[in-house]
Amino acid sequence: xxxxxxxxxxxxxxxxxxxxxxxxxxxxxxxxxxxxxxxxxxxxxxxxxxxxxxxxxxxxxxxxxxxxxxxxxxxxxxxxxxxxxxxxxxxxxxxxxxxxxxxxxxxxxxxxxxxxxxxxxxxxxxxxxxxxxxxxxxxxxxxxxxxxxxxxxxxxxxxxxxxxxxxxxxxxxxxxxxxxxxxxxxxxxxxxxxxxxxxxxxxxxxxxxxxxxxxxxxxxxxxxxxxxxxxxxxxxxxxxxxxxxxxxxxxxxxxxxxxxxxxxxxxxxxxxxxxxxxxxxxxxxxxxxxxxxxxxxxxxxxxxxxxxxxxxxxxxxxxxxxxxxxxxxxxxxxxxxxxxxxxxxxxxxxxxxxxxxxxxxxxxxxx
Amino acid sequence: xxxxxxxxxxxxxxxxxxxxxxxxxxxxxxxxxxxxxxxxxxxxxxxxxxxxxxxxxxxxxxxxxxxxxxxxxxxxxxxxxxxxxxxxxxxxxxxxxxxxxxxxxxxxxxxxxxxxxxxxxxxxxxxxxxxxxxxxxxxxxxxxxxxxx
Numbered sequence: 001x002x003x004x005x006x007x008x009x010x011x012x013x014x015x016x017x018x019x020x021x022x023x024x025x026x027x028x029x030x031x032x033x034x035x036x037x038x039x040x041x042x043x044x045x046x047x048x049x050x051x052x053x054x055x056x057x058x059x060x061x062x063x064x065x066x067x068x069x070x071x072x073x074x075x076x077x078x079x080x081x082x083x084x085x086x087x088x089x090x091x092x093x094x095x096x097x098x099x100x101x102x103x104x105x106x107x108x109x110x111x112x113x114x115x116x117x118x119x120x121x122x123x124x125x126x127x128x129x130x131x132x133x134x135x136x137x138x139x140x141x142x143x144x145x146x147x148x149x150x151x152x153x154x155x156x157x158x159x160x161x162x163x164x165x166x167x168x169x170x171x172x173x174x175x176x177x178x179x180x181x182x183x184x185x186x187x188x189x190x191x192x193x194x195x196x197x198x199x200x201x202x203x204x205x206x207x208x209x210x211x212x213x214x215x216x217x218x219x220x221x222x223x224x225x226x227x228x229x230x231x232x233x234x235x236x237x238x239x240x241x242x243x244x245x246x247x248x249x250x251x252x253x254x255x256x257x258x259x260x261x262x263x264x265x266x267x268x269x270x271x272x273x274x275x276x277x278x279x280x281x282x283x284x285x286x287x288x289x290x291x292x293x294x295x296x297x298x299x300x301x302x303x304x305x306x307x308x309x310x311x312x313x314x315x316x317x318x319x320x321x322x323x324x325x326x327x328x329x330x331x332x333x334x335x336x337x338x339x340x341x342x343x344x345x346x347x348x349x350x351x352x353x354x355x356x357x358x359x360x361x362x363x364x365x366x367x
Numbered sequence: 368x369x370x371x372x373x374x375x376x377x378x379x380x381x382x383x384x385x386x387x388x389x390x391x392x393x394x395x396x397x398x399x400x401x402x403x404x405x406x407x408x409x410x411x412x413x414x415x416x417x418x419x420x421x422x423x424x425x426x427x428x429x430x431x432x433x434x435x436x437x438x439x440x441x442x443x444x445x446x447x448x449x450x451x452x453x454x455x456x457x458x459x460x461x462x463x464x465x466x467x468x469x470x471x472x473x474x475x476x477x478x479x480x481x482x483x484x485x486x487x488x489x490x491x492x493x494x495x496x497x498x499x500x501x502x503x504x505x506x507x508x509x510x511x512x513x514x515x516x
Binding site: 054057058059060061062127128134141144145146147148149152154162163186189190191193194195196198 | 369370371372373375376378379380389401403404405424425426455456457458459462471
């Protein structure tokens with residue numbers, strides 16, 4: 001009989017399939033994981049502390065550095081939180097609200113495209129990777145046209161948006177909306193319909209409904225486990241209550257369902273953009289907001305449905321121009337917490353797939 | 368039938384094989400950039416009134432302005448440095464500029480060998496142009512002429 005012993009292995013911090021600088025210490029019995037421990041903090045920049053030394057407006061560009069795959073959505077969360085703190089939520093012009101919705105859905109498409117691409121790459125499907133990035137680039141081109149930057153847009157402002165969009169932009173958006181359904185069909189044809197991909201993902205890292213609730217999982221990951229929740233429908237912010245869209249829910253909660261839920265969501269996002277671009281009203285894009293913002297003393301917690309789950313900002317104001325405290329509730333950090341339990345008993349290569357299917361961005365995990 | 372999905376996927380890639388290439392051969396092919404693209408900064412020195420709004424609005428205190436008062440007790444710019452190594456490229460400075468003296472340009476190849484080279488001296492590197500002698504237009508007129516062209 002051969003004498004065997006458990007092996008301790010560091011997955012990361014520089015491993016490409018950890019999607020950033022995330023370290024996971026794995027105890028391996030052969031190729032099976034007996035224990036996994038998360039170690040985060042390699043990308044910690046102290047954004048919450050930085051916010052305390054900057055004015056409310058000056059913190060907006062830092063939101064793009066949180067989750068760098070969905071900058072617009074982070075900015076939207078932050079500016080709506082500040083607007084709630086100041087009590088000017090009702091004063092935002094209609095056009096700005098519609099532009100915000102369109103931008104956040106375009107960003108959601110880009111985020112899910114990059115998710116699909118990295119999922120393909122982690123299951124060794126390099127061809128499908130390029131399909132995801134091709135479409136992400138189309139979405140980012142639109143964001144770049146509007147804001148000037150691809151990933152750190154700094155487009156949302158407290159009280160509206162920074163620049164207006166012209167007809168040419170909407171024409172390009174129409175092209176994207178007409179094109180995207182065929183691209184999503186392609187995703188399903190090339191990756192999720194593929195038997196090899198299904199063999200790698202179906203039944204891998206299942207998260208039951210109870211487990212998802214215990215860990216506080218939100219967003220697409222929760223919906224993949226059968227929890228019917230979507231803040232866009234349940235607590236409508238901006239003008240989301242005016243659009244008709246379905247909230248896709250799946251039952252099994254395995255890696256395959258977590259991929260499919262994103263594919264379904266992309267179709268819903270396209271629907272929302274189609275409805276929004278049809279009735280964008282003309283008008284101003286900025287509410288009348290004082291140059292120097294001094295929100296009243298108090299605190300506010302505001303959350304929206306980010307591409308990865310509930311992103312929330314808890315802002316405490318002491319009446320000065322700078323926030324007293326800015327706490328960021330990040331969906332990636334919460335969703336990553338489930339990984340140790342998910343990885344237990346999994347094959348090493350399946351653990352990589354399970355981690356990829358959770359969709360983490362380390363910029364937001366460590367903040 | 369097992370393998371049907373696999374064949375369908377191969378069909379999709381085969382279809383794309385005969386399409387136009389979408390990859391951009393970057394150093395040879397230059398990208399077409401949108402007008403709002405944030406590359407680097409240009410400062411029209413004669414337009415600048417040294418008000419310091421750009422330096423105030425910057426989240427990272429990147430901008431250092433030096434000015435002196437001339438005989439009419441008017442502020443005159445004598446130095447404009449940007450510590451671009453700390454710049455977030457958020458564009459608040461360009462937005463804050465009341466005379467539109469500070470602008471974005473499309474110079475995106477900013478990789479340098481050392482930290483100091485990244486920083487910009489917008490006052491020292493300014494090359495006077497024939498437009499300088501023309502009377503300064505208001506921001507509204509500027510917009511109109513930009514739309515006309």
